[in-house]
Amino acid sequence: MIGVLVSGTGTNLQALIDAGLPVVAVASNRRDVYALLRAREAGLPAASFALDCHADRAERDLMMATWLEEHGVELVVLAGYMHLLTKPFLDRFPERIVNVHPSLLPAFPGAHAIHDALAAEVETTGVTVHLVDEGLDTGRVLVQEELALEPRATLVDRVHALEHRLLPQVVADLCAGVR
Numbered sequence: 001m002i003g004v005l006v007s008g009t010g011t012n013l014q015a016l017i018d019a020g021l022p023v024v025a026v027a028s029n030r031r032d033v034y035a036l037l038r039a040r041e042a043g044l045p046a047a048s049f050a051l052d053c054h055a056d057r058a059e060r061d062l063m064m065a066t067w068l069e070e071h072g073v074e075l076v077v078l079a080g081y082m083h084l085l086t087k088p089f090l091d092r093f094p095e096r097i098v099n100v101h102p103s104l105l106p107a108f109p110g111a112h113a114i115h116d117a118l119a120a121e122v123e124t125t126g127v128t129v130h131l132v133d134e135g136l137d138t139g140r141v142l143v144q145e146e147l148a149l150e151p152r153a154t155l156v157d158r159v160h161a162l163e164h165r166l167l168p169q170v171v172a173d174l175c176a177g178v179r
């Protein structure tokens with residue numbers, strides 16, 4: 001049973017839902033993001049855990065982890081989730097949190113990976129799906145696939161299309177105990 005964390009438009013969440021994966025709950029660090037609407041439209045429980053409602057990030061993460069567990073979540077997928085998770089959350093789902101990132105990690109970690117790759121004028125970039133630890137996009141890599149930087153004008157679309165293919169594949173494998 002999968003819980004998905006989101007912060008934005010939720011196209012990766014949509015890819016997981018469309019792939020028929022057992023998503024049972026969706027949580028966000030931000031109110032009013034389009035991803036939460038997608039979740040509700042799919043009939044999924046969706047909740048926001050904004051920082052201003054909590055004493056600190058650790059407390060927020062603890063509440064979020066508890067809410068996910070109450071919905072039966074065993075595997076957490078970060079699909080465009082833009083906050084680092086604290087130890088109290090990581091400890092609740094050991095080795096069971098995955099993230100999709102739009103570069104070939106360890107190159108270009110952080111929130112602007114596609115822009116950073118374009119600015120660095122590397123020949124190749126890509127997409128990484130990896131396990132999540134306390135660092136910024138540092139956990140063990142599960143799968144990576146390359147993309148040519150050129151043609152630059154279509155890079156953003158090609159990265160997203162690759163994310164929407166790779167993430168559901170890896171999550172399906174994890175659900176099947178293959179990875």
Ligand code: GRF
Nearest residue numbers: 008009010011012080100102
């Ligand atoms: C994706 O490119 C993801 O890799 C990055 O943020 C984007 C989220 O897109 N961290 P969406 O919310 O899934 O549409």
